Structures are given as structure tokens and as C-alpha cells.
Amino acid sequence: MINSTQAAWEPSKDILQNSRLGSWMRKLGFSNYDSFYQESIKKIDWFWQEAVQELDISWFSSPHTTLDLSRGVQYPEWFVGGKINVAYNAVEKWADNPSTRHRTALIWEGDGQEKKVYTFEQLNTAANAAANGFKQLGVKRGDVIFLYMPMIPETVIAMLAISKIGAVFTPAFSGYKADAVSARLEASEAKFLITADGYYRRGKIVNMKQEADKAAGQSHSLEKVIVVERIGGIGSWSSRDVAWKTITKNSSDFKAVETDSSEPFMIIYTSGTTGKPKGTVHTHAGFPIKAAFDAGICMDVRPDDKLFWLTDMGWMMGPFLVYGGLLNRAAIVLFEGTPDYPGPDRLWQLTDELQLTHLGISPTLIRSLMQHGTKPMETYVLSSLRLFASTGEPWNEKPWHWLFEKVGNSKIPIFNYSGGTETSGGIFGNVLVKPIQPANFNAALPGMAANVFNQEGQPITGEVGELVIQQPWVGMTKGFYKDTDHRYENTYWHRWKDTWVHGDWVIKDSDGYFTITGRSDDTLNIAGKRIGPTEIESCLVSHPAVAEAGVIGLPDELKGEIAAAFAVLDSSYESTEQKKEEILTYMRSRLGKALAPNQLYFLSDLPKTRNAKVMRRALKTVFLGESQGDLSALVNPEILEEITALREK
Numbered sequence: 001m002i003n004s005t006q007a008a009w010e011p012s013k014d015i016l017q018n019s020r021l022g023s024w025m026r027k028l029g030f031s032n033y034d035s036f037y038q039e040s041i042k043k044i045d046w047f048w049q050e051a052v053q054e055l056d057i058s059w060f061s062s063p064h065t066t067l068d069l070s071r072g073v074q075y076p077e078w079f080v081g082g083k084i085n086v087a088y089n090a091v092e093k094w095a096d097n098p099s100t101r102h103r104t105a106l107i108w109e110g111d112g113q114e115k116k117v118y119t120f121e122q123l124n125t126a127a128n129a130a131a132n133g134f135k136q137l138g139v140k141r142g143d144v145i146f147l148y149m150p151m152i153p154e155t156v157i158a159m160l161a162i163s164k165i166g167a168v169f170t171p172a173f174s175g176y177k178a179d180a181v182s183a184r185l186e187a188s189e190a191k192f193l194i195t196a197d198g199y200y201r202r203g204k205i206v207n208m209k210q211e212a213d214k215a216a217g218q219s220h221s222l223e224k225v226i227v228v229e230r231i232g233g234i235g236s237w238s239s240r241d242v243a244w245k246t247i248t249k250n251s252s253d254f255k256a257v258e259t260d261s262s263e264p265f266m267i268i269y270t271s272g273t274t275g276k277p278k279g280t281v282h283t284h285a286g287f288p289i290k291a292a293f294d295a296g297i298c299m300d301v302r303p304d305d306k307l308f309w310l311t312d313m314g315w316m317m318g319p320f321l322v323y324g325g326l327l328n329r330a331a332i333v334l335f336e337g338t339p340d341y342p343g344p345d346r347l348w349q350l351t352d353e354l355q356l357t358h359l360g361i362s363p364t365l366i367r368s369l370m371q372h373g374t375k376p377m378e379t380y381v382l383s384s385l386r387l388f389a390s391t392g393e394p395w396n397e398k399p400w401h402w403l404f405e406k407v408g409n410s411k412i413p414i415f416n417y418s419g420g421t422e423t424s425g426g427i428f429g430n431v432l433v434k435p436i437q438p439a440n441f442n443a444a445l446p447g448m449a450a451n452v453f454n455q456e457g458q459p460i461t462g463e464v465g466e467l468v469i470q471q472p473w474v475g476m477t478k479g480f481y482k483d484t485d486h487r488y489e490n491t492y493w494h495r496w497k498d499t500w501v502h503g504d505w506v507i508k509d510s511d512g513y514f515t516i517t518g519r520s521d522d523t524l525n526i527a528g529k530r531i532g533p534t535e536i537e538s539c540l541v542s543h544p545a546v547a548e549a550g551v552i553g554l555p556d557e558l559k560g561e562i563a564a565a566f567a568v569l570d571s572s573y574e575s576t577e578q579k580k581e582e583i584l585t586y587m588r589s590r591l592g593k594a595l596a597p598n599q600l601y602f603l604s605d606l607p608k609t610r611n612a613k614v615m616r617r618a619l620k621t622v623f624l625g626e627s628q629g630d631l632s633a634l635v636n637p638e639i640l641e642e643i644t645a646l647r648e649k
Contacts, residue, residue: 007435008404009413019432020297021446024054033433033443034512041449041471048078048289048447048474055292055327057285058093059084060258069472073498074489075479076472077262079285085256086265086288087127087163090326092256095124103304104331107354108153111200111337116153120329123157128254130154130161133247137224139192141166141257144267146190147313148181148212150174150199151334154228154244155313156322158194163265163284166257170267170279173314173633174199175206175610178214180632184269184277188481189221194244198231202341209235216240261285267481268316270421278491279481280422288323290424290475295324298429298445299387299415301358308333308350309360309389312610316421317360317391324425330357339365345376348407352380359385362392364612366399367541367548371570374406382407391417391426392613394516395439396538404438416441418516420502422492424475427467427502428514439538440515447473452508457496461508464517464532469500476500505532522616524553525561531595533616536563539590543583545573550606551597552620565597566619566643568605575602601646609633623647 016022028050030036040047045066063082071077085092094100101121108116118126139145145162147169149155155171162169170188172181185193195212198205209227213235216222227237228244259265265284269277295301307325311317325332333354339347347369351359369376388403395416404414413436419426427448428441436442444450449471454460479488495501505517517523517532524531533551540549548568556562567583569575580600587596607618610633618631622643631637 006437008401008410008438009436011432011434015432019300020302021300021431022433024297025433033431037443037446040446044447044449044471044473051293051297051447051474052079052289055289055296057084057289057292057327058089060088063261067472073472074493076476078474079261082261082285083258084261084284085163085166085259086284086323087160088256089288090163090323091120091124091127091160092164094120094326094329100303100329103329104306105326106153106156106332106334107306108151108334109336109350109354110152111203111341118153123160125251126153126157126248127160127164129248129251130157131164131254132250132252134161134167134192134226135165135254136250137192137226137242137247139165139167143167143192144188144190145169145192145194146185146188147171148174148176148193148195148208148215149228149313150196150206150208150230151313151318151336152196152199152228152230153334154196156332156334159313159319159322161254164254164256166259166263168264168267170269171313171318172269173312173610174208175312175635176211176314176632178211178218181211181215182218184279185215185219185222187269187277187279188267190219191221191223192226193219193222193224194226194228196228196230197235199336200231201336202338205231205234207234213238259284262478264478266319268314268319268421278487280477281479281481282424282475283478286475286478287319287424288327290473291320291324292327293447293474294417294425294429294445295320295330295358296328298426298431299324299358299389299417300432301325301328301330303329305330305357306333306354306384307331307358307360308335308354308356310335310339310347310362310365310611311360315609315611316424317611320425321360340369340372343376344369344372345380348377348380348382351382351385355384357384357386358389359387360389360391361403362612363390363395363399364393364548364606364608364614366403367396368612370399370402371547377407385412387413387415389415389417391419392611394518394532394534396534396541397439398538398541400439418504422477423473423502424477427469428516437513440513442513444514449473450514452506452514453496453499457499461510464505464507464523466495466520467502467504467506467516468496469502470498524551524563526553526559526563526595531563533563536565536587536591536595536597539587540565540567540583542590543586545569545579545583547571548606548614550614550616550619552616552623554599554620554624562599563595563597564599564601564623566601566603566606568603603639603642603646605636605639607631607634607639607643608636610635619643
């Protein structure tokens with residue numbers, strides 16, 4: 001592994017004593033993380049009961065049983081008998097309290113730097129108005145409402161309103177085209193679609209409604225389309241369309257209904273890389289509590305903090321931002337724009353002007369910002385920042401060190417965070433009561449019984465294996481929506497008895513630190529030698545000429561598989577054959593001839609999703625000319641032609 005084992009960040013005495021995790025551990029009688037963690041995965045019902053109390057989760061009726069496993073570990077029932085509502089815990093209870101109703105709940109910044117701010121009282125009033133309007137339209141408890149929305153305040157308002165009614169929302173990536181929206185719309189059997197006429201991206205209008213209209217035209221279940229006029233004056237309207245502004249005029253009080261703990265509030269679809277998209281079902285006492293725990297206890301989000309994540313509501317980190325922030329009475333920050341428009345200083349400007357305390361990014365984003373150097377941030381004082389959070393993909397050391405040292409002045413911890421849509425949050429993280437090393441994870445998070453298995457199902461240390469989870473947790477998906485062919489069990493539970501197999505390759509070292517080397521299905525097997533693409537990519541971007549890299553496996557008659565690399569060069573270098581050979585030689589010297597890429601291709605960009613995650617599958621299927629599956633999550637589909645041109649050379 002290309003990885004340093006020396007800690008880059010050490011917790012101060014103040015953090016050990018006064019962080020939310022540190023003080024909670026002491027309250028429960030634990031002086032070190034490892035003993036606390038072991039107890040959290042042995043006594044899972046005790047642990048999650050304590051977590052709910054520490055988070056001050058409010059119940060209409062208290063649960064009589066914390067955990068019921070009578071249906072097996074695949075289908076745990078948490079907080080049995082409890083009555084709860086996520087909208088009450090996120091906004092209503094803060095709005096009802098005179099001491100908190102005027103605190104900031106939501107800050108929005110548009111692509112053109114326009115801003116809106118909502119207090120908890122104002123956000124609750126807006127959610128009441130939407131709930132009254134939705135109910136008048138015929139939305140009932142249990143109905144599915146599809147959200148195809150940009151990152152604007154009405155998106156969060158709709159989510160809260162739907163939960164107040166006891167209905168279920170399913171969010172989709174705002175950059176999807178009609179076919180991808182249609183596939184998820186049909187799978188969810190939604191009766192209502194909420195969309196916007198458009199949004200702004202890099203100063204240009206993106207017309208959402210024309211895509212929504214095409215998708216709606218293919219739906220067999222849709223009754224009404226509710227349209228937020230973000231742009232105004234664009235697109236045509238049909239008889240099924242209803243303007244958001246006309247149905248949200250009645251802001252009289254709308255109390256959140258009392259729902260069962262296990263009642264669904266959200267169906268969020270995985271990216272659907274193979275077959276049909278899978279709708280993960282999440283409950284009122286599941287996803288929101290896990291998100292609140294990870295953000296509040298693990299990332300140290302506190303009341304009045306300002307939490308921002310560069311994401312989309314169609315990805316898991318969008319709802320995570322909403323509930324992780326609001327349940328902790330922190331302000332959440334929504335951003336319509338892009339982090340490098342109108343200039344490469346936009347993210348640092350946002351951080352400084354809004355006084356963010358928690359900044360959520362991805363490694364790919366940092367690699368792209370690195371190309372501009374430190375000059376864009378020189379005019380900003382990032383004094384409010386307490387934590388960087390990172391998710392979406394594994395780190396390479398070079399961008400990790402750049403963020404930690406150049407942006408954070410070697411003082412701000414990077415909370416590396418990895419989990420999934422189906423887990424409601426993190427499996428691994430960088431807990432603030434332990435030292436943090438570059439590019440890996442210092443712990444499995446409390447309550448997450450993570451382990452690493454070899455191919456025989458035995459726990460291993462010091463070598464690559466399958467990431468597994470050996471106990472259920474709060475936030476575990478209730479299964480897949482309308483799952484008639486046991487896809488849920490076959491996806492996660494079929495390999496080893498009562499063991500969740502997550503699909504990541506991981507190494508656990510002797511100190512209990514974890515490194516993710518890639519997805520199981522991304523792993524290259526070169527002449528019997530397994531290597532994760534991230535390891536090769538880390539080597540590639542350590543060359544001064546390489547800004548970004550993506551690595552895939554290609555079939556080979558002799559070795560079974562060989563590595564092919566795609567690189568985006570730093571702007572100060574030219575893409576010449578000489579430079580290509582120089583980089584390949586460098587790779588051989590670092591990785592050895594057996595594992596180094598045989599082929600290197602230069603691209604102007606890599607195929608990416610909205611949250612700046614490199615889509616290796618797009619690289620591979622397009623380059624090989626294979627069936628591409630669902631690539632609708634790409635924000636730069638024009639790059640596919642460039643990849644095709646490389647194949648045809």
C-alpha cells in the first residue's frame with residue numbers, strides 16, 4: 001500500500017474531554033475509544049438506546065422494546081412501540097420552543113450568489129404551508145411523492161412537509177435526464193412529482209421541466225406535477241401541472257402525524273449500475289437517527305453550527321445533510337452552484353462568508369481545486385472551520401496532504417467517512433478521540449460491527465479482504481421497495497450466514513486503522529495479483545504532471561486482466577508521447593512492472609457524478625464498447641465521446 005502510517009493529526013486535551021463523543025464516552029464510564037466501541041457492538045440495543053437519549057430524540061410515545069430480531073438480523077425492528085416523526089424532530093420541536101425558534105435553520109446560496117436564510121420558525125411555517133397544500137391536492141399518509149429538484153430551499157421544505165403528512169418521498173439526482181427519472185418514477189409508483197422549472201449552473205439555465213415532462217408522460221401512476229418556479233417564464237404547462245406558489249398560501253399550523261418507528265419516510269435509489277435501480281427503504285426512526293448520530297456525536301456538529309456538504313438531494317449525502325444538521329439544531333447550508341464558478345475561489349468564499357464550521361467535500365473535488373494552487377484562498381480567513389468531512393471515494397495521499405496542510409494549516413481534522421445509501425451513513429470514520437493518519441480511517445464507527453473477511457469467511461488483518469458487518473444497526477435499510485425477487489437478501493446477505501457483505505475491499509492494520517482499496521467489483525486481478533484501482537491512481541497522481549486519474553481493468557489473454565490508466569494532466573504540462581512514456585516509466589518504478597498500467601490515455605476530464613465521484617464504470621464500458629447501462633448520473637457526458645475516440649484510434 002502507498003500509505004503513511006504516521007499520524008498527521010492528534011486530538012488535543014480539550015477535544016478528548018469536551019468533544020461530544022469524548023464527553024459522552026466519559027458519561028457512560030469509558031476512558032478510551034476501543035473499549036467503548038467493543039461495548040457498542042456487543043450490546044447493540046443498549047448502545048442505540050443510549051444514543052437516542054444523548055441525541056435528545058423526541059417521541060410521541062416511548063418505545064417498549066429497543067430491538068426485536070424475531071424476523072432475523074436481515075430485518076431488525078428498532079424502537080418497537082415508539083411513535084415518532086422526523087419532521088417534528090428536525091424542525092417542529094425547535095420552532096415550538098421560544099428559546100430556539102429564532103435560531104438559523106437553513107442558509108441557501110444560489111449559483112449567482114443570491115442568499116436566503118430561514119429560522120426554525122420560518123422553515124416550519126413554510127413546511128406547514130406545503131403540507132396544507134399537498135393535503136388539499138390529495139396527498140395521503142403512505143403515498144409516494146417523487147422529488148426531482150435542485151438544491152433550493154423548497155426541496156427541504158417539501159421533504160419536511162411530506163413527512164408531516166406521513167407520506168414518503170423519493171429524491172432523484174437533479175442532473176438526471178428523462179429516461180433515468182422515468183425509471184425511478186415507475187419503480188416508485190409515485191402519485192405526485194415535485195420539480196422545478198429549472199436552476200442555474202455556471203450562470204446558465206438548466207431546464208428541468210422539459211426532462212420532468214418527458215418522464216411524467218411515461219408514468220402510469222402520476223396524478224399531479226407540482227412545479228417550483230425557480231427561473232420563471234420557461235417551459236410549457238399542462239393540465240396536470242400545479243404551481244408551488246398557488247398551493248402553499250395556507251400556512252396555518254400543521255402538526256406532524258405520529259408515525260410508527262418502522263414506518264417509511266424515504267425511498268432513495270442507488271445509482272443502478274446494474275439492472276434496475278434499487279430503492280432502499282428508510283424509516284422515521286432509522287436514517288434520521290443514524291445521520292444525526294454520525295454528524296452530531298462523531299463529527300461534533302453542535303447547535304448553531306453551520307454544516308455544508310457539496311452534494312445533491314438525490315445522493316445519500318443530501319438527506320444526510322438535512323437530518324444530520326437539523327436534528328442537532330445546526331444550520332444546514334444548501335448550494336445551487338459549483339465550487340469553481342465564477343472562479344476557483346468560490347468554495348473558499350462560501351466557507352468564509354457563511355462562516356461554515358463543517359465542510360463536506362470529496363477527494364476528486366480537492367484534486368481539481370489543487371490545480372489552481374493556494375492563491376484562490378489567500379483572501380479568505382477560514383477561521384470558523386472546525387472539521388473537513390470527506391466521502392464518496394478513497395483518498396490519494398497527495399490531495400489529502402494538500403487539504404490538510406495548505407487549506408487547514410495542519411490543524412483542522414479530516415473526517416474521512418464511508419458507508420452507503422443502504423446504511424444511512426458511515427461504517428468507517430475518523431473519530432476525533434483518536435489520532436488521524438493520511439488517507440485512511442482511524443475506526444469503525446460506534447455501533448457498526450465492521451470486520452474484514454478473506455474468501456473463506458475468516459477475519460483477517462494486514463491483507464485485502466471483504467468488508468462485512470456482523471450486527472444490525474439503526475439506519476439499516478428496511479429492504480428494497482417492491483422487492484419481489486429477494487434482491488435485498490441476494491445483494492447483502494447471501495454469502496455468509498447473518499453477515500452483511502458491503503462490497504468494498506478493505507485492509508485492517510494491526511492498530512485497527514482501515515484503508516478502502518476500492519469496490520469489490522472494481523478490483524483488478526492481474527495474473528492472480530489483486531490490486532485496487534485506488535492504489536494505482538494514488539501512484540499516478542503522485543507524479544507532478546498528473547492532476548487526476550482513473551484506472552480500470554481490461555481483459556488480457558496472458559494475464560487475465562491488465563491495468564489501463566486515464567489521466568488528466570496539470571494545466572502546465574502538455575500531452576505528448578514523451579510525457580506519456582515518462583509517466584508509465586515512473587509507474588513501473590513505483591508499482592513494479594507486474595502491476596503497473598500497460599496503457600495510459602490522456603483526457604481533458606474524467607467522467608464524474610455531481611458529487612465529483614469518478615465513474616470508473618463509464619470509463620470501462622465506453623472504452624470497451626460494451627453496454628453502458630445507466631450513465632445518467634454523469635454531469636459531463638460529453639467526455640464519453642473523447643473516451644470513444646481513444647478506443648477507435
